[in-house]
Amino acid sequence: MANLTPRINWPRLAVLGATLTTALVSGVLVTAQAQQAPPLPNFDQVTVRAFKIQGNVWMLAGAGGNVTVQAGDDGVLVVDTQFAQMADKLLAEIARISGGKPIRYVLNTHVHPDHVGGNERFRRAGRAIIAGNVAQDIADSGAEIIAHENVQTRMSRVDGTTPAAPSGALPTDTFFGESTEVYVNGEAVRLIHQPAAHTDGDVLVHFRGSDVVATGDIYTNTGYPVIDTARGGTINGIIAGLNRILDLTVPKDKQEGGTxxxxxxxxxxxxADVVEYRDMVTIIRDRVQQMMKKGMTLAQIKAAGPTSDYDGRYGATTGFWTTDQFVEAVYRTLGGK
Amino acid sequence: MQPSRLRLAGLLLAAGVFLLAPGAASTAVAQVTLVGYWNPIFDEDFIERIPGPNVGDYAGLPITAAARKRANTWDASLLTLPEHQCKPHPSTYGFRGVGVLRIWDERDPQTQQLIRIKTHIQWQAQERDIWMDGRPHPSELEPHTWQGFSTGHFEGDVLVVRTTHLKAGWVRRNGVPLSDAATMTERFFRHDDLLTQVTIIEDPAYLSEPLVKTNGFSTALNGTMEPYPCRPAVEVPREAGEVPHHGIDDALPTKEFADRHKIPEEAAAGGASTALPEFMGKLPSLPMLEPIGDPNEGFGPPPAPPAGRGRGAGPGAAGTGPAAGGARGRGRQ
Incomplete structure (x- = not known):
């Protein structure tokens, strides 16, 4: 049986990481600004809400990133695991949805702890489908965790900003190049790597049978896109990712429903929601780029308000990811000094 | 007791028993019905609704500066993108558009309780449910749709509807936006063959005050409804990911509109004050723009846009799509 004993207190670290991740996103990115770590939720008071999307796929909302669950006769495939503190509640809801089927696969959309914090607990709760003379040992070690190789690299690295994750939380299977895939519960599931978007290890997960795409943080509809420049994120990668999502989606009728x-x-x-968001991000990118061509400084660009017509919906003046930080990330990743 | 009084007492008793029967209240009480086919009446805001609004005309809309900026940088060419071509009007606008309106209701087959009122407008087949069975609005994490999630109840003969979960849309077909945080309250009044709908739209992102509009309909005794299929196509070859829009610096549509129609820019720019009757008294004291176009040009046909600029009402704003109640197309109506 694989040694899953944490070298450090990973659950506590995951909470810290949740604070740090966003702080890191902005802290490394915008060094000149005073950083404000996001307040951690009181996990005891957070409830998990489950939403049936369509086909075999559900969305679970709690604290942290959305969790996607695909359940069927083969078992359960999970995309992202939120914070470690949410693991028991999430696992209980997954058991309810799936009728107690084991978790076979955990897919990570990117490296941030609000998406991978529960990896270790989820892996332990699951059981891979394995054959061969060491099958029992491997199967007992839990579910497979699949991610882009940059996720594993960053989770393993001690770089002075993020502690290395314990082995039990790391991806067990990584890929490089454009995509990889699994076939489970009667449908093909593709992991599509989007380079240099939110981070350098992002994947979109496309459930081809259920007709659902789990986007990770390439697409969020709560605010401006977070661009983790310290981990390879760029504005053009975000826009390319949004357009990639639109390549995968097909509306049912009148630009609604379908995928x-x-x-x-x-x-x-x-x-249609992704189109609205893609348009907004593209227009802001174009404006900043145009201002840069005119020789405007970052301060001048911020003062010109390239986002002001969208701030009422997506902007923030406080918190871990402010409008200023977003504009600065756009500016920096377009080559601004 | 006289026999006639006995009959009267019996009738009253029977009526009382009937009204006390479970489930009888909502089916027994006479209520106006909205069911049928209705033709839109375009007398109100005709120019905005049929020829289409001028680019840069935001008069009478209680919009924020953010909404004005978005509208000023909006490019009608956006509507040529395949992913924009088949968008229907959101319910916040659809009743202002063209096309026959059909209203029908769905009742529980056993109890005849009203479950929902359904509406369908021909252009882009805008179909909507107004739930009348007391169900709550869904979680904030549920999908938003063009028509939103609507619940209703009757106040006397007035149908009152509350709508949430709307997709981001528009309040005027020249780029004035409405966010997906918008909500709407409606009141439907029927007077014989006329139907009046009052909409009260609130949007924390783009409206500084509620936007109140009314729309009229008349009964269509020979009502018909055609299907409205829509399949997008590439109309303009573009680089992948290109999103047409105007830059902040060259955003002059309000000035152009004000100049063309010889009205103060402050009026053209809209805002809550321009929606009030008192604003008319203020007009003579407002400064006029220095002419930026042909000084002899008035309310005649608009000039051709400058070469290469590409601004114009476009298929959406100008309503160059199908005619009311007739053919199909992708133009915004």
């Missing part, structure tokens, strides 16, 4: 979209954070969406 459903589970965002990294926020409400259930469809293509």
């Amino acid at each position: 459903m979209v589970i965002p990294g954070h926020g409400r259930i969406a469809d293509e």
Whole structure:
């Protein structure tokens, strides 16, 4: 049996990581600004809400990123695991949805602790489908965790900002290149890597039979996109990712329904919602780029208000990801000094 | 006791028993019905609704500066993108558009309790449910739709409807936006063959005060409804991911509109004050723009846009799509 004993107190670390991740996103990114760590939720008071999307797929909302669950006769596939403190509640809801089927796969959309914090607990609760002369040992070690290789690299790295994750939380199976796939519960599930978007390890998860896309934080509808420049995120990668989502989605009729979209954070969406968001992000990128071509400084660009017509819906003046930080991330990743 | 009094007492008793019967209240009490086919009446805001609004005309709308900026940078060419072509009007606008309106209701087959009122407007097949069975509005995490989630109840003969879960839309077909945080309250009044709908729209992102509009309909005794299929197509070759829009600096549509129609820019720019009758008295004292176009040009046909600029009402704003109640197309109506 694999040694899953944490070298450090990972659950506590995950909470810290939740604070740190967002702080890191902004802290590394915008060093000149005073950083404000997001307040941690009181996990005892958080309840998990389950939403049936369509086909085999559900969305679970609690604290942290949305969790996608695909359940069927083969078992359960989970996309992202929120915070470690949410694991028991999430697992209880997954057991209810699936009728107690074991978790076979955990897929990670990216490295942030509000999406991978429960990895270790989920893995232990699951059981992989394995054959061979060491099958029992491997199966007993839990579910498979699949992610882009950059997720594993970053979770393993001690870089002075994020502690390394314990082995039990790490992806057990990584990929490089454009995509990888699994076939489970009667449908193909594709993991599509989107380079340099929210981070450098993002994947979109496309459930081809259920017709659902789980986007991770490439698409959220709660605010401006978070661009973790310290981990390879860029504005153009975000826009490319949003357009990739639109390549995958097909509305049922009158630009509504059809392929459903589970965002990294926020409400259930469809293509039209992603179009609205893609348009907004693209227009702001174009404006900042135009201002840069005119030789405007970052301060001048911020003062010109390239986002002001969208701030009422997506902006923030306080918290871990402010409008200023977003504009700065756009500016920096377009080559601004 | 006289026999006639006995009969009267019996009738009253029977009526009392009937009204006390479970489930009888909502089916027995006479209530106006909205069921039928209705033709829109375009007398109100005709120019805005049929020829289509001018680009840059936001007069009478209680919009925020953010809404004005978005509208000023909006490019009608956006509607040529395949992913924009088949969008229907959201319910916050659809009753202002063209096309026959059909209203019908669905009742429980056993109890005849009213479950929902359904509406269908021909253009882009806008179909809507107004739930009348007391169900709550869904979680904030549930999907938003073009028509939103609506619940209703009768206050006397007036149908009152509350709508949430709307997709981001528009309040005027020249780029004035409405966010997906908007909500709407409606009141439907029927007077014989006329139906009046009052909409009260609130949007924390783009409206500084509620936007109140009314729409009229008349009964269509020979009502018909055609289907409205829509399949997008590439109309303009573009680089992948290109989103048409105007820059902040070259956003002059309000000035152009004000100049063309010889009205103060402050009036053209809209805002809550421009929606009030008192604003008419203020008009003579407002400064006029220095002419930026042909000074002899008045309310005649608009000039061709400058070459290469591409601004114009476009298929959406100008309503160059199908005619009311007739053919199909992708133009905003």
